[in-house]
């Protein structure tokens with residue numbers, strides 16, 4: 001067991017921190033958060049510097065590194081700013097599915113432009129915003145010759161108004177579950193933006209598909225594989241969300257440390273009060289736990305031995321840590337914590353949006369228990 | 381012993397709920413969105429005798445007790461915490477010190493119009509560098525001729541941009557740290573008084589919060605509360621005690637709102653093939669929420685009853701505030717996580733309950749300060 005980052009990983013971490021701390025301007029973050037706009041120029045820069053798709057193979061525009069390095073990047077980005085960091089880590093959602101199941105041609109057509117920062121991708125799986133079973137989905141695509149005709153409604157789609165492509169889950173009567181890469185500007189797609197409390201730089205929306213034509217060449221993998229695609233994508237997203245949670249908690253912690261060292265009440269710095277010192281100590285403990293869980297999960301993923309139970313444990317704990325740490329950070333800021341345009345307020349809102357991405361505690365516990373007791377154990 | 385509200389109190393609850401649902405509910409979405417206080421409400425609630433509930437009849441008030449006030453506060457905060465904030469200040473911090481320490485003339489001049497909603501009050505103690513440590517304020521009120529000249533900055537002031545008068549704490553004798561403070565009533569049109577800026581916040585969007593400046597603002601001696609210089613912070617004791625109990629009712633109100641929301645959500649939402657309300661985990665959570673709300677309500681009303689008997693100590697009030705403002709956090713947080721993505725939508729009040737409920741741990745003594753007050757009350 002080796003708990004050290006390699007020299008190469010340290011370089012990645014350093015570069016990501018330098019970029020984020022140097023370029024994620026707090027005023028810009030505030031402005032983008034309030035106007036609900038994406039960090040356009042930072043996205044281009046991040047791509048130029050090779051941060052987007054850092055884990056893609058080199059032949060498809062990436063740096064040929066692992067998801068671990070992607071996790072390090074996301075962590076550094078979100079600790080510099082939860083909003084910008086999250087927005088930059090979510091420009092290529094769904095690429096995983098193409099990387100694992102797609103053809104060489106699809107990787108060239110779709111993955112390379114993502115890495116270049118020319119295009120963005122998202123996923124359209126869920127049809128309800130509150131966690132309905134994926135198996136009860138009703139989006140259908142009918143194959144007629146070399147085309148699919150897609151009908152259905154997808155809910156709470158990330159980057160709905162920004163993504164150029166949506167990896168869309170649907171059912172074809174003969175082929176079964178499939179995923180299709182759907183271009184946003186296709187005829188028959190209607191997008192209804194959603195206003196939400198956090199992660200406002202990432203526009204969410206509902207998508208309606210009405211007889212949307214999709215070329216057969218945009219089908220990923222084979223018929224019947226759709227659910228496997230979704231499962232794979234959720235695993236990678238779970239890990240990346242854990243990294244977002246970790247970075248956001250770290251960022252809130254850093255800000256609270258800074259405030260505690262500088263704010264004076266009762267003639268003392270907050271950092272001299274035992275209650276505040278212990279809060280920060282607790283927060284440090286939580287963050288370390290979440291960090292090592294996340295790193296271990298990412299390492300296992302890169303080694304090709306992803307353990308679902310461990311990933312659920314990671315997600316559960318990352319979510320708890322995120323909420324606890326950000327909440328306490330806000331508390332350490334006192335009234336200033338509650339005021340917008342201050343260092344921490346948007347961390348609170350973003351944290352809750354990330355928290356939701358990670359899934360509910362109940363779902364994670366169900367998943368963990370199911371693995372511990374066996375898949376059919378509850379019915380016995 | 382106080383165990384249950386009596387018939388009269390229950391019918392008062394029913395009456396205020398009807399009035400708030402009729403007059404306040406329709407305003408909530410619009411004013412939360414606009415981030416302004418619906419000032420017309422002052423006159424409407426004044427006409428319903430629902431402002432400054434404890435103000436005696438001789439000054440035009442309803443002359444109710446603390447228990448009744450808590451009932452009204454709970455009901456109003458069940459509908460909207462932000463609007464509840466402006467109304468709370470009117471009947472609490474802005475006018476209470478005038479009632480207790482003001483001259484007959486001041487009482488007539490400010491209380492009667494406040495009760496009718498013709499004048500809006502604010503209370504200004506907090507400064508950029510002095511929050512928890514009230515004796516650290518820097519605003520001065522130095523004697524000049526027949527009055528005092530106020531100089532200083534106040535921040536986070538509720539009703540700040542909409543107030544007609546503000547009860548301000550300032551040092552008449554800066555050499556006497558903590559004791560050399562007095563309270564003054566400053567009017568909106570007094571030369572030297574200005575609103576620097578309105579502050580945007582995490583929650584409580586419909587409440588008005590501002591930074592105020594006093595720049596050589598002259599106030600005649602008659603508008604000082606009390607005859608003598610000094611002792612102003614002491615004059616706030618009863619008001620703060622009462623305010624901390626009010627925070628118990630505020631937290632209970634928003635907790636109740638969240639609870640009602642999640643209860644109906646759990647009944648109507650299906651997950652994994654069954655109504656959410658059939659999940660044992662969710663049933664446990666809802667049971668715990670019900671338990672917390674019961675406990676919060678009893679704590680609050682017992683504290684209010686003690687207050688009405690003249691028996692409540694500051695420790696009692698702090699216990700109520702700390703218990704309720706901490707208990708409500710897990711209620712609003714769980715309500716959010718259970719609803720997943722849909723909880724994030726700005727058109728779902730669940731995100732509002734979370735951000736509004738979060739405030740409780742900060743004003744009128746942060747949770748940490750409540751711990752210190754309780755510990756001091758233990759003779760430590």
Ligand SMILES: Cc1cc2nc3c(=O)[nH]c(=O)nc-3n(C[C@H](O)[C@H](O)[C@H](O)COP(=O)(O)OP(=O)(O)OC[C@H]3O[C@@H](n4cnc5c(N)ncnc54)[C@H](O)[C@@H]3O)c2cc1C
Nearest residue numbers: 273331332334335505506511512536537538743744746748
């Ligand atoms: C929405 C809103 C409305 C408000 N309305 C009003 C109003 O109308 N009028 C008004 O005068 N004020 C108002 N306030 C101000 C409020 O009362 C203060 O924010 C509060 O008293 C805390 O002060 P602070 O913000 O300066 O935090 P600080 O005092 O700087 O506290 C920062 C952190 O340090 C902790 N801390 C401080 N001292 C100690 C200690 N000795 N030991 C351990 N921990 C400590 C605190 O608990 C907190 O966690 C309002 C605030 C908000 C957010």
